[in-house]
Amino acid sequence: MPSETAAPSRATEHRLHPLSVGFSLASQLRRAILPLIIGGASANFLGVVEMRFVLLVGLIPLVVGSVVRYLTFRYRYEEAELVIRSGLLFRRERHVPYARIQNLDAVQGVFHRVLGVVEVKLQTGGGQEPEATLTVLPLPALEALRERVREGKREAAGEAAAAGEVTDAATGTGAGEAPTGILAEPAATDLASAATPEGRTLLHLPARELLLHGLLQNRGMVLIAAAFGLAWETGLFERASDWVAGEQSRIGPAVEGVAADVVAAGILVTVVAVAALVVAFVIFARMLSVVWTLVRLHDYRVVRSEEGLRATFGMLTQVAATIPLRRVQTVTIHEGPLQRLAGRVAVGVQTAGGSQAGQPGNADPHRQQLAPILPRERLRDFLREVIPELDAPEVNWEPVSPLAFRRVLRGTCFLATLAAVPLYFALEAWGMAFHAAFLAWAVFYARRYVDWLGWALKDDMVWFRSGWLWRRTTIARYTRIQVVALRASPIDRWRGMASLRVDTAGAAAASHKVDIPYLPLDTARQLRTLLAAEAARTAFRW
Amino acid sequence: MNESTHSIGTPETPEAAATAETAEMAGSADPAGLAATAPGGIADGVRRSLDPKVIPLQRTIGGIVTGCVSLPLAAAVAVLWVVAGPPPGVVAGLVGVWSAITVGLGWWLYRWPVLHHRYASYAVHPDGIEIRKGVIWRQAISVARSRVQHTDVSQGPLERKYGLGTLGIYTAGTDHAKVSLDGLEHDTALRIRDHLLPPAGDDAV
Numbered sequence: 001m002p003s004e005t006a007a008p009s010r011a012t013e014h015r016l017h018p019l020s021v022g023f024s025l026a027s028q029l030r031r032a033i034l035p036l037i038i039g040g041a042s043a044n045f046l047g048v049v050e051m052r053f054v055l056l057v058g059l060i061p062l063v064v065g066s067v068v069r070y071l072t073f074r075y076r077y078e079e080a081e082l083v084i085r086s087g088l089l090f091r092r093e094r095h096v097p098y099a100r101i102q103n104l105d106a107v108q109g110v111f112h113r114v115l116g117v118v119e120v121k122l123q124t125g126g127g128q129e130p131e132a133t134l135t136v137l138p139l140p141a142l143e144a145l146r147e148r149v150r151e152g153k154r155e156a157a158g159e160a161a162a163a164g165e166v167t168d169a170a171t172g173t174g175a176g177e178a179p180t181g182i183l184a185e186p187a188a189t190d191l192a193s194a195a196t197p198e199g200r201t202l203l204h205l206p207a208r209e210l211l212l213h214g215l216l217q218n219r220g221m222v223l224i225a226a227a228f229g230l231a232w233e234t235g236l237f238e239r240a241s242d243w244v245a246g247e248q249s250r251i252g253p254a255v256e257g258v259a260a261d262v263v264a265a266g267i268l269v270t271v272v273a274v275a276a277l278v279v280a281f282v283i284f285a286r287m288l289s290v291v292w293t294l295v296r297l298h299d300y301r302v303v304r305s306e307e308g309l310r311a312t313f314g315m316l317t318q319v320a321a322t323i324p325l326r327r328v329q330t331v332t333i334h335e336g337p338l339q340r341l342a343g344r345v346a347v348g349v350q351t352a353g354g355s356q357a358g359q360p361g362n363a364d365p366h367r368q369q370l371a372p373i374l375p376r377e378r379l380r381d382f383l384r385e386v387i388p389e390l391d392a393p394e395v396n397w398e399p400v401s402p403l404a405f406r407r408v409l410r411g412t413c414f415l416a417t418l419a420a421v422p423l424y425f426a427l428e429a430w431g432m433a434f435h436a437a438f439l440a441w442a443v444f445y446a447r448r449y450v451d452w453l454g455w456a457l458k459d460d461m462v463w464f465r466s467g468w469l470w471r472r473t474t475i476a477r478y479t480r481i482q483v484v485a486l487r488a489s490p491i492d493r494w495r496g497m498a499s500l501r502v503d504t505a506g507a508a509a510a511s512h513k514v515d516i517p518y519l520p521l522d523t524a525r526q527l528r529t530l531l532a533a534e535a536a537r538t539a540f541r542w
Numbered sequence: 543m544n545e546s547t548h549s550i551g552t553p554e555t556p557e558a559a560a561t562a563e564t565a566e567m568a569g570s571a572d573p574a575g576l577a578a579t580a581p582g583g584i585a586d587g588v589r590r591s592l593d594p595k596v597i598p599l600q601r602t603i604g605g606i607v608t609g610c611v612s613l614p615l616a617a618a619v620a621v622l623w624v625v626a627g628p629p630p631g632v633v634a635g636l637v638g639v640w641s642a643i644t645v646g647l648g649w650w651l652y653r654w655p656v657l658h659h660r661y662a663s664y665a666v667h668p669d670g671i672e673i674r675k676g677v678i679w680r681q682a683i684s685v686a687r688s689r690v691q692h693t694d695v696s697q698g699p700l701e702r703k704y705g706l707g708t709l710g711i712y713t714a715g716t717d718h719a720k721v722s723l724d725g726l727e728h729d730t731a732l733r734i735r736d737h738l739l740p741p742a743g744d745d746a747v
Contacts, residue, residue: 481686481689482715482718483684483685483689483715483718483721485717486681487680487681487682488679489679501718503713503715503717504715513717528682529684535686535688536688537669540688540714
């Protein structure tokens with residue numbers, strides 16, 4: 001096999017866990033199964049070949065690919081970098097310096113846990129994809145990897161001059177235990193228990209808080225939508241509708257009968273019935289949200305250790321994600337209306353590590369929300385752990401231009417009128433009442449929105465808040481500022497305003513950015529000069 | 543609330559033509575006082591306008607664009623005339639529309655470079671660069687030298703003919719991951735690039 005090619009390595013090379021074959025096959029199957037079934041079914045339909053045959057032939061390359069991948073995949077720890085070799089025909093050798101590793105995420109599904117293995121993702125500053133995905137490693141190897149990254153970073157940072165010996169010792173242990181046993185240590189088959197690091201627990205969410213979190217956020221709707229999508233894809237939807245409304249169905253007519261009775265009983269009863277249905281649906285959605293949260297974020301824990309922040313969570317699929325503290329670019333505080341009522345906030349961090357925050361389905365929603373739910377009074381302590389320079393989350397907010405209200409008002413009134421136009425056609429005179437209500441709302445909204453816009457400079461950071469019902473506050477340290485841009489649209493210039501964008505690394509498309517609108521021109525100009533000077537004065541470190 | 547809020551009353555870097563900036567962003571006419579040439583190094587914080595050769599360059603491009611739009615339209619009208627043989631009134635109307643488009647586009651693309659040149663400028667400071675551009679949507683962008691990841695200078699065929707170059711400055715930012723400045727004299731672009739390159743050994747990532 002090609003794995004026997006001479007490797008010019010000073011360090012011992014490690015392999016993935018033998019179960020990798022199974023896991024990578026499973027993940028490829030998940031992607032390929034639908035096309036295969038469709039292909040098989042159509043081939044069957046056309047009478048070319050039998051479906052079983054198509055499936056079998058389709059599977060062979062997947063199996064071969066998985067086996068080859070496992071046999072050719074090697075990684076080794078060099079002095080300052082992790083070297084990963086893979087590939088049979090097209091060989092690839094990746095060098096990932098320890099010091100450049102932004103995040104080290106470990107994910108463990110149910111099967112992973114039973115078998116005592118873990119999937120590891122390494123991310124560096126560049127690109128959107130993880131720099132390296134190790135599917136799968138035995139748990140002790142993960143610990144060895146973490147240890148190496150930790151040591152490598154310390155060395156690179158020049159913090160420990162005498163770290164050399166320690167590193168050598170770590171190599172010895174890491175090389176010794178990694179490649180072999182399946183269940184090397186029975187105690188460490190569980191990511192959470194294996195990953196309990198030395199360090200202080202900053203945040204632990206007990207079931208009560210998770211319950212509240214599930215109630216406050218509207219995950220249920222997303223789940224229902226996803227379930228609908230899945231049902232549609234797999235044709236379950238059609239069968240279900242057949243079952244309910246088909247020819248032989250007895251449910252459909254029964255529902256129709258009840259509905260007819262309700263409508264016949266008068267408008268009041270109809271309204272009550274519809275309202276009850278809506279309420280039942282909302283309650284159902286929230287229940288789903290609660291269950292989902294309890295399972296997904298089970299035992300949510302953020303620990304501050306030497307390597308940075310580590311978040312661990314999950315009941316079925318367990319995730320352990322590490323965020324080095326100095327990789328934190330900006331911090332965003334989220335407050336929804338319900339959360340405010342319950343006295344809770346959420347804190348998210350943006351890192352430069354090819355973050356896929358905003359992409360659902362990835363193993364890191366925590367990257368958006370490091371603290372999914374946090375009592376307001378603990379916000380200060382938590383923020384200070386993430387940004388040591390921060391003094392207190394209370395600041396004197398500076399307002400935007402006094403002319404901003406009228407500008408926003410014009411926009412919201414236009415939208416309100418636009419929304420009312422079809423109502424005039426549909427309801428005629430009643431349309432006017434709706435129009436008036438919309439306009440009142442437009443005025444109210446514009447007032448609150450502009451009141452809540454604000455910026456501040458404090459503790460060598462830019463603060464920016466926006467939103468009214470869903471408030472977001474973003475904090476960017478001067479040392480994290482990349483580019484400062486003043487922008488003035490024609491209307492801005494007409495009104496003597498400008499907006500200021502403070503660009504940082506690692507901001508995902510959907511994340512809250514420091515982009516201050518409606519500033520008086522002079523203020524914007526001075527701010528830009530000041531922030532540009534501050535950025536120039538300090539060095540940016542990844 | 544123990545505040546240490548900065549006052550932003552006094553800018554910390556000396557800004558050449560700061561008043562001119564206000565005037566410019568507020569929309570009044572030609573920002574005055576732009577230095578033409580640099581006596582010493584390029585990093586003197588003096589605001590410079592782009593090389594005037596950018597105007598003929600962009601007009602050339604504008605001419606090409608106008609031709610690319612106008613000629614196919616003319617061909618379409620001619621084909622229609624020959625094949626369908628519409629009444630003369632329709633033909634006259636089509637020709638009118640065609641000439642309006644051609645003249646309008648041509649005039650616009652002839653005028654625009656002057657405006658573009660008027661509102662674009664840059665100032666290289668010892669610790670960074672400041673770029674202004676935009677005729678309708680104005681922008682003033684500051685990039686600190688310590689944030690520059692890498693730079694490049696590119697030159698298209700037409701730019702080469704006029705001796706111009708485009709400077710690209712790359713940062714680790716998101717919206718402004720690339721800040722570009724076109725219409726520089728090629729030599730100037732190279733000098734700015736050399737100035738902005740981070741000093742060796744400073745890459746303590």
